[in-house]
Amino acid sequence: MSEFTEDQLQRYSRHIILPEVGGKGQKKLLNAKVFIIGAGGLGCPVGYYLAAAGVGTIAMIDNDEVELSNLQRQIAHSVKTLGKPKVESAKNTFESLNPDVNVIALKQRISKNNIMEFIKDYDIVVDGSDNFPTRYLVNDACVMAGKPLVSGAILRFEGQVTTIIPGDGHCYRCLFEEMPPAGLVPSCQEAGVLGVLPGVVGGLQATEVLKLILGKGDVLKNELLIYNALKTTFRKVKVPKNPDCPVCGKNPTITELLDYDAEYCTMR
Amino acid sequence: MEEDIKPDKKINIKGLICPYTFVKAKLAIEDMEVGEALEILLDYEEASRSIPKSMEDHGQKVLKVEKINDTDWVLVIRKEKE
Numbered sequence: 001m002s003e004f005t006e007d008q009l010q011r012y013s014r015h016i017i018l019p020e021v022g023g024k025g026q027k028k029l030l031n032a033k034v035f036i037i038g039a040g041g042l043g044c045p046v047g048y049y050l051a052a053a054g055v056g057t058i059a060m061i062d063n064d065e066v067e068l069s070n071l072q073r074q075i076a077h078s079v080k081t082l083g084k085p086k087v088e089s090a091k092n093t094f095e096s097l098n099p100d101v102n103v104i105a106l107k108q109r110i111s112k113n114n115i116m117e118f119i120k121d122y123d124i125v126v127d128g129s130d131n132f133p134t135r136y137l138v139n140d141a142c143v144m145a146g147k148p149l150v151s152g153a154i155l156r157f158e159g160q161v162t163t164i165i166p167g168d169g170h171c172y173r174c175l176f177e178e179m180p181p182a183g184l185v186p187s188c189q190e191a192g193v194l195g196v197l198p199g200v201v202g203g204l205q206a207t208e209v210l211k212l213i214l215g216k217g218d219v220l221k222n223e224l225l226i227y228n229a230l231k232t233t234f235r236k237v238k239v240p241k242n243p244d245c246p247v248c249g250k251n252p253t254i255t256e257l258l259d260y261d262a263e264y265c266t267m268r
Numbered sequence: 269m270e271e272d273i274k275p276d277k278k279i280n281i282k283g284l285i286c287p288y289t290f291v292k293a294k295l296a297i298e299d300m301e302v303g304e305a306l307e308i309l310l311d312y313e314e315a316s317r318s319i320p321k322s323m324e325d326h327g328q329k330v331l332k333v334e335k336i337n338d339t340d341w342v343l344v345i346r347k348e349k350e
Contacts, residue, residue: 004295013291019326023295 008100012054020216026054030100032213033057035122037110037138039086040064041193042128042152044076045202046209051094051101053210058094059104059122062086073195110134112257115141124209127151128202132179133260139164139172140257143248150208150219152201157194157229159201162220162239163208166248169221173254174242197229273331273344275307276300282311282340289315290322293345297328300347305331308343316341 004012004023015021015029032055036043039062047058064086066077074086081089087105094103106118110129115137119125125147127138135151142149142164149164151172164171204225211217226235247254277300281292293308300306310316320330323345332344 009288009291009295013287016291016294017287017322023298 008054011098011100015053021214025214025216028213028215029054029210030056032124033059033122034124034126034209035059035119036061036126036128037134038062038128038130039074039076039090040070040128040130041073041154041198042202042205043126044074044090045199046126046128046152046206047090047094047103048076048097049203049206050209051098051103053206054098054100055209055213056100057102057104057122059106059118060087060090061106061108061110061118063107063109073193073198075199110137112137112141112260115257116145119145119147122147124212125149126205126209128205135172136179137257137260140247140254142166143171144255144257148212150205150212152205154193154197154201155191157197159197159204159227159229160224161201161204161208161227162224163212165219165221170239170241171245171248173247174245175224175239177242177246179260194229197227200227200229273305273346275344276304278307278309280309281315282309284310284315285312286315286318290319293319293323293343294326297323297345297347302347302349305344305346308345310341310343311339313341316343319343320345 012026015026016023034050034055036047039060043060047060050058065083066081066086066089068082070077076090076093077086085107087107091103091105094101119141125142127135127149129135143166146166151162151164153160208219211219222239222241224237224239243249246252277296279292279296281289284292289310289312296306316333320333320343323330327349329346329348331346334342336342
């Protein structure tokens, strides 16, 4: 393990002295590749903490530019990066925090045409997207590609986290088989969010990712964690794998990626 | 305490303070095989107590803790588990 530099010994010392991490675990983190969907409220803290932890390769995909209204919660961006692509802004922030980390900035929209090619070289996918079409696209792609997925969602004062291990645990469609009709989904105009909420939820997602890489502890497999910031409550709901799930069940009806309707307004 | 253990590996961490004393000792142990013994030479007094305690907490066996002169200690730790 002496191949750590002196800087790395100092930077990661609080990891290395943990029995569950150690030098070997830190090496796993440095060799890990994580793909993050979205460089917004969730993607920022997830990427920030994974970069701090020394996760060696972090890709982020997002097609938006930084706006002033983002800065209430999207902590990787700043007034200096207003108008710039979010992924570039985040890349600069993460690489300034930790030069060990290679951040791959993808300024484009994730779609059924590019997702399989993007995720194939990564160990874990993180969903920090803000809309249902993307959430279902990412779920279905990860199930088909067999990639572990740490999914997070936030709205107003409530957040959800779940970890999908294809072939082993549940998937997002076991939980909610179909996308809700557009009228039932709160649009950005209706939906505020407490600025710190994505920090909590993104922190939980980053923790799930680190445990998956290290192979330690328990993840939210077959479970959905619901955090209520107003009440300060955490609630775990069991989500059994559905044998009749259209994408991960015994006889799946969804065997290739669909035309995920993108008519929902994107939250900024 | 067992005496006259022949260490399989020796490290000199004189000049280092906590937690880097333990960081170096732990990384050395991780690279060794179960059953092998590590000798640690150090001059930071607190580490002469904290390294043995931490090693035991991690499931390793402390074979020797000895002050060898005014400034230095020698520890011998046997790796008991990965």
